[in-house]
Amino acid sequence: MEPLAASGSLPVAGRRQRKLRNYLLDAKLQLRLASYLIGVGVALSLGLGWLLWRAYRETSRVIALSDPDSGDSIGLALASEDRVRIIIIGVALGGVLICLLGSALVVxxxxxxxxxxxxxxxxxxxxxxxxxxxPLRPRDLLLELGNAVAGMVDALRTREAHEREVALSAAAALRNPAASPQARSVAAEALERVAKEKGERLGS
Incomplete structure (x- = not known):
């Protein structure tokens, strides 16, 4: 296994082509966050749509009242225009909600x-x-937490590598029939130190 960089941070990956399903890594969390944004967007869209519809309706009434002789025909024409406007507003607000949903999924x-x-x-x-x-992507959030986890893994890898070297050196000394009693004693003490450190980390 290759060691981590000295900074202890997660390496950053370049941009890759992604499919739609790749954006739903945790569907429950992502859809819940998206639902909050969609709820706010729906409320704002309904409020804005109602205000626009009311403004168009009042304008239509004023125009119809300004010419009472042809009020019926103008009223029908304006009613038809109002329906078209409502459809346009609905389509526009639907597009806004779809864009908002897509943005929520990306974020x-x-x-x-x-x-x-x-x-x-x-x-x-x-x-x-x-x-x-x-690797994390350059625009990912939670980078500080990711770097902390990477630092933890880096520290564990360094400690494991050191203990591995100690164990290999001690094993070589203990297996060597020509090793002196002092060398064997040093090897045993090294293993005991490693065991003691592990015990301290375990709180025992």
Missing amino acids: SHRIAGPAFAIARTCRQVGEGSLAVPR
């Missing part, structure tokens, strides 16, 4: 993606694997 993906990677790294460490964490 929430920048949270769910790092969270997914960090959780996977923690599971791997719990299972005994100290593989280098996967």
Whole structure:
């Protein structure tokens, strides 16, 4: 396994072509965040749509009242125009909501993606694997948390490498039939120190 960089930060990956399903790493979290934004967007859209419809309706009434002789024909024409305006407003607001949903998924993906990677790294460490964490993207959020986890993995890898060297050196000395009693004693003491340090980390 290759060691992490000295900075202890997750390496940053370049931009890659992504499919739509790649943006739903944690569907429950992302859709919940998106639903909050959509709820606000729907409320604002309904309020704006109602104000526009009311303004158009009042304008139509004023125009119809200004010419009472042809009020019926003008009223029908204006009513038809009002329906067209309502449809246009509805389509426009629907497009805004779709754009808002897409933006919410993209933004929430920048949270769910790092969270997914960090959780996977923690599971791997719990299972005994100290593989280098996967790179984060430049625009990902939770970068500080990712760097902290990467620093933890880096420290564990460094300590494991040191203890491995101590164990290999001690094993070589103990297996060497020509080794002096002093060399064997030094090897045994090194193993005891490693065991003691592990015990201290375990709180025992």
